[in-house]
Amino acid sequence: MRYVSCRDDQGSVADEAACFQLPKPSATEACTVTPCGQWKAAEWTSCSVTCGQGKVTRQVVCVDYSDQIVDRSECDVEDIPATEQECSMPSCQQINPDYNRPIHPFPYPDYRQNNNQGGNLNQNQGRGHVHGGNQWRTGPWGACSSTCAGGFQRRVVVCQDENGYTASNCDARTKPDEQRSCESGPCPQWAYGSWGECTKPCGGGTRTRLVVCQHPNGERFTDLSCEILDKPPDREQCNMQDCSQDAAWNSGPWSSCSVSCGRGQKYRDVYCMSKDGKHLENNLCKQLAKPNVQRKCRGGRCPKWKTGGWGQCSVSCGRGVQQRSVFCHIGTHKTTRETECNQSSRPASEQECQMADCATYSWEMEDWQDCSKTCGEGSRYRKVFCADQNTQEADSLNCDPNKRPTEIEACNLPPCEYIWITGDWSECSVTCGKGYKQRLVSCSEIYTGKDHYEYGYQNTVNCPGTQPPNVQSCYLGECPVLASWRVGNWGSCSVSCGIGVMHRSVQCLTNNDQPSTLCLEDLKPGERRRCHNIHDCELPMSCKEVKQLKTISEDGEYYLKVKGRLLKIYCAGMESDRPKEYVTLVKGEAENFSEVYSYRLHNPTECPYNGSRREDCQCRKDYTAAGFTTFSKVRLDLNAMQIITTDLQFAQTLDGRPVPFATAGDCYSAAKCPQVTQQCSPNHGSILCANRYEGLEQLKTLPGRSC
Known part of the structure; x- marks a missing residue:
């Protein structure tokens, strides 16, 4: 397209009426645009495996409107079809390569014993000649190696003994074939029709013909199924003679695209015009190549469905489901509402998946043990465990807990006999004067079912009669005169607010309560001590108020x-506007630390050394969240009355990453190990640990088995 205007002899724009006697040059002209390419996918190949999970692939090429292969850049990379996908074949029944395990004598359902007396091989039954108890066994034939013009198939042939174990001395003369030819029909060939009419009567035109890849019976295939280099031409030039120049085609402007998104069409008027600008009949220009009256256009990207990869199967055995994300996508990286996409073409977000058959589990019980008592009410125990189909003990999670048999039950025996048992009297509690002696008195149950008596302590209400005394007085004569310091009760605090002193009386008295001077001054108790009285006091309630x-x-x-109590608090940052409160840990850093253990077992299902730490364990030290941090002070939130565990101002991280106060963890083992720190397994519970400091209590849930 170009701009055409009427100009005067000075070159200025004039009214078009001044140029009416002159033929107006065309403002547009035809141009050749390379057609847009489109993706073309070949047929899927056979599955890459004959059993189990495999893949199928296909070739995807970019072709133009005439089905010719062009550069991939001509096609929209957003719309390229998938070139591979998963495929599921029947469950495998493989020949086990483990020589130490027997192989099922008939791994395929159509294998049977050949009952001929001669023992000749019957390849259709999968069993060969018996030689000393050994025999040939065959697997199913695989897929043909070629899709046309013949090929070959393979199968597995092995020698086994009568128990299904791999053997090596079968008769080689009767070994079944491991390979055979297969006929897959003739290959498709190129076929072509007659040339069509030339697109121009003169000036060089083009004519085309149909060229297809097909079988002799007429069944068509994609071009990739035939030899692409041998494909006959499907177009050629024609009518190359020159045309008359008295008339020519002219075209109007293109219309808007017929669609708002995706691929559409644009249209324009094309008419025959003389050299002096007059419209003529179209048949006067028919010998000339007529410009296109329509062309392809793109109205922006249409929303289309995109899918993620399939997730794992919802079960580890049996039949389950797989899920994947499905979302409506527009442009390069933009997700839009699902209503913008065609709901009828929405890909499935869920599909069934088949895993290996599930193992069967059931509860098994051992015999009842002896009763815990020989008389009266006791109980007896038996072991109950979850077992697989081979009666091997398995994790109890595999069995139904609602069907678990009882492990303990009551056992009622004849009533027990109870007697009072007394010990020897102790020495007198004093060396002179009046004192007392003691002895042990208990009610005991007598077990008579054994070769000798055994005793077990019981409640005193079970024994008959009155309980024998366990204390009696004793007198060892008059004591000599002795003196000792006697103290009275502490008096009131000397101040009603703040820190003061209290007093009490301290006297030296004899054992007859008479004043004496026989007491040692070095042993005299204190008569005064400091006291704190905070009632009605104007004491600071935070470090900020102290400042x-x-x-x-x-x-x-x-x-x-x-909270109404006088506490000693460490104030830090007193030079700032917001000092912080900390509690000094009395035990210091030696007993106040947090740890996330850095070692992890190579086999997380084990628990070696009963969970104790050993650096010579079969471990790797690669837990990235591990660390070891000690604390001398911890920060206190006075409003919430809680410890701020993440404040590390008075902490030292001696190894790895910083670990918050009162935190412990590890990924050492997923088994039920008795270690202190956190388990990776979700079966392990958490406990409640309390850090107390003069009436303050912070409760925090910690992972693991103990604080």
Whole structure:
């Protein structure tokens, strides 16, 4: 397209009426546009396996409107069909390569024993000549190696003994064939029709003919099924003589695209015109190549369905389902509403999947053990476990817990006999004067069912009669005069608010409560001590108030009134506007640490050394979340009365990553190991640990078996 305007002799734009006597040049002209390519997919190949899960593939090429292969860049890469996909064949019944395990004598359902007296091979029955108990066995024939013009098939042939074990001394003369030819029919050939009419009567035109790949019976195939280099031409040039120049085709502007998305058409008017600009009958230009009156156009990308890969089967055995994500996609990386896509062509988001047959499990029981008692009410126990079809013990999760037999039951025996048992009297509690002696008195159950008496402690209500005394007085004569320090009760605090002192009386008295001077001064108890009285006191309630009330800017330990109690709190960051409160851990860093253990077993189902740590274990040290952190102080949230476990200002990370306070974990083993730290298995529960400090209590749920 070009701009055409009427100009005067000065080159300025003039009214078109001033040029009416002159033929107006065409503003548009025909141009040749390379047609858009489209993807063409060949047939799927056979599955890559004869049993189990495999893949099928196909060739995908880019072709033009005449089915000629062009560069892949001519096609839309967003629309390229899949070149491979999974395929499922019947479940495999493979010949086991393990020489130490027997192979089923008849791995295929159509194998039977040849009952001929001569023992000759019957290949259709999968069993060869018996030689000393050994025999040839065959697998099914595989797929033909070629889809046309003949090929060959293969199968497995092995020697086995009468128990199904692999053997090596079968008669080689009667060995069945491992390969045979197969006839898959003739290959397709190129066929072509007569040439059509020339597109132009002069000036060089084009004529075409149909060229197809087909069988002699007329069945058609894709071009890729024939030898592509031998394909006959399907177009050629024609009518190359020159045309008259008195008339020519002219065309109008193209219309808008017929669709808003995807591929559509554009249209325009094409008419025959003389050199002086007059419209003529179209038949006066028929000898000339007529410009296209329509052409392909693209109205933007249409929304289309996209799918993710299939997920894992929902079961590990038996029949389950697989799922995948399905979403409506527009453009390169944009997802839109599903209503924008054609619902009738929505790909399936779920399909069935078949895994290996499930093992069967059932509860098994051992015999009842002896009763826990020989008389009265006792109980007896038996072992109950989950077993597979081979009666081998398995994880109890495989069996139905609602059908689990009882492991313990009551056993009622004849009533028990109870007697009082007394021990020897102890020495007198004093060396002079009045004192007391003690002895052990207990009610015991007598077990008489054995060769000798055995005793078990019971509640005193079971024994007959009155309980013998366990204490009696004793007198060892008058004591000499002795003196000792006697103290009274502490008096009131000397202040009603803050820190003061308390007093008490301390006297040296004889054993007759008479004043004496015989007491040692070095052993005299204290008569006064400090006291804290915070009732009705204006004490700071946070480190910020300590700074404001006492104008202190040094970090250190200070007394705060917290929830009505006087506590010693370490204030940090006193030079800032927002100092923080910390609790000093009395035991220090030696006993205050958090750890995520870094070792992991190569076999996570084991629990060697009863879960104890050993660096010579069959482990790898690659747990990226592992770490070891010690703490001397922990930060306290006064409002929530909780420890802020992630504050590490007074912590040291000695190994790996920082670990929050009161945290432990590991991925050492997935078995029920008795280790302290966290288990990877979801079967292990969590416990409640408490960190207490002078009335403060922080409760935090920790993974693992103990704090």
